[in-house]
Amino acid sequence: MPAQLLDGVALSKKIRTEIAARGAIVTAKGVRPGLAVIVVGENPASQVYVRNKVKACEDVGFHSVLERYPLELGEEALLARIAMLNADPTIHGILVQLPLPEHIAAERVLEAISPEKDVDGFHVANAGALMVGQPEFKPCTPYGCMKILESIDYPIRGARAVIVGASNIVGKPMAMLLLQAGATVTICNSKTRDLAHHTKDADILVVATGKPKMISGDMVKNGAVVIDVGINRLPDGKLCGDVDFDTAKYIAGWITPVPGGVGPMTITMLLMNTLEAAEKAAKH
Ligand SMILES: Nc1nc(=O)c2c([nH]1)NC[C@@H]1CN(c3ccc(C(=O)N[C@@H](CCC(=O)O)C(=O)O)cc3)C=[N+]21
Missing domain, CATH: 3.40.50.10860 (Leucine Dehydrogenase, chain A, domain 1)
Incomplete structure (x- = not known):
């Protein structure tokens, strides 16, 4: 049975409705x-x-x-x-x-x-705050990935999470958020030996490498949640992720499409962070 699709457009629509409502309240103030x-x-x-x-x-x-x-x-x-x-x-x-x-x-x-205005969450002060568990702003892409997991009520506590890619803007903050949620986290990078050994062990697999289709279905654990952060444009103009969707979809339990998965959620969480910055400003 093919994986269940994690629809970032539909989830974004729902969250953006809440954002608009809270935005109207703070605007009225x-x-x-x-x-x-x-x-x-x-x-x-x-x-x-x-x-x-x-x-x-x-x-x-x-x-x-x-x-x-x-x-x-x-x-x-x-x-x-x-x-x-x-x-x-x-x-x-x-x-x-x-x-x-x-x-x-x-x-x-x-x-x-x-x-206070760093809605990307990229400032070292915000990166440090995230690491000690007091984030001001969570970086939008990892934040969006967490919302995707929340949307299916996935039991993160105790789960094995593997992140492929160790960037400051996705891989590292993603690891912190999953760790705080109780996952056992492994971060792989371009030097990792036997990558498939790690990815096949993952209940939650997050891929952010910028290498088109590098994770094939045979590298995925049966029934895993696969979150594909990659957005690559192929020579034919089409977009694809860092996961080979056509093979992974038969192995994974849930999978994000590209486009229509993490990308829209990144923008949604940018709106969320901007809303929260304004709500804080309104209190002063
Ligand atoms: N300071 C900074 N903050 C960022 O958040 C940031 C950045 N720089 N530099 C570039 C990356 C990339 N990024 C994307 C966000 C949404 C989609 C998105 O919505 N993608 C659609 C498809 C869009 C299309 O058709 O090209 C989707 O995946 O469905 C893509 C890419 C944010 N970035």
Whole structure:
């Protein structure tokens, strides 16, 4: 029997309805949630994603500003712009789209965002807070993956979770969230020996490597939850994940599709973090 599909679009729709309702309440108190999205350069994928983020804001009634800068923008100019947004009371969340051009030090930029407005959860202060179990903002993609697990009431406590990919923005925070939920967590990376040995042991398998279809069905445990964070564009223009969906779907118990799985949930949790930033601002 093929796996049950974990529909990120349907789940997003449900959560975004709640976000819109809470957004209306805080707006009525005089604080309309506001997100600023900055993108530097012309990376076509980035342009699509940032437009999706702005559109998502409009759909839930949030204020948003999209700032597009040429590739040549200097680091100092970007830092100055962030300082302005940090001080802007109409903006509760600031997102600087990654990757940034090579002449800009991404770490410096991420650390310049006020941690209270760091709705990506990428600031070291937020990464550290997550590690000690007091997250201000959970990074949107891992947060969305946790919501997916919650949606099927999956018993995370005691489960074996394996994450393939150890990035600061997905793999590592995902490990922290699963660990806090009581899973036994293994993080694999590009040097891991006998990767399949690990992945086949996983009740929960999260894949975030950026390598198209690298996890095939024979690397998946029977009945596992497979969460595919990858979004790769193939030469024919189609999108695919880091999991080979067509073979994994016959082995997994649940699986996220690409597109329509984790991607929409990432944007939904960005809206959630922006909402919560505004709710906190309204209390001050
Ligand atoms: N500071 C920062 N924060 C990010 O959150 C961030 C970033 N930089 N840089 C790039 C990645 C990528 N990312 C995606 C979010 C949603 C979809 C998404 O909604 N994807 C749709 C398909 C979209 C399409 O058709 O291309 C889906 O999976 O169904 C994709 C990619 C956020 N990122």
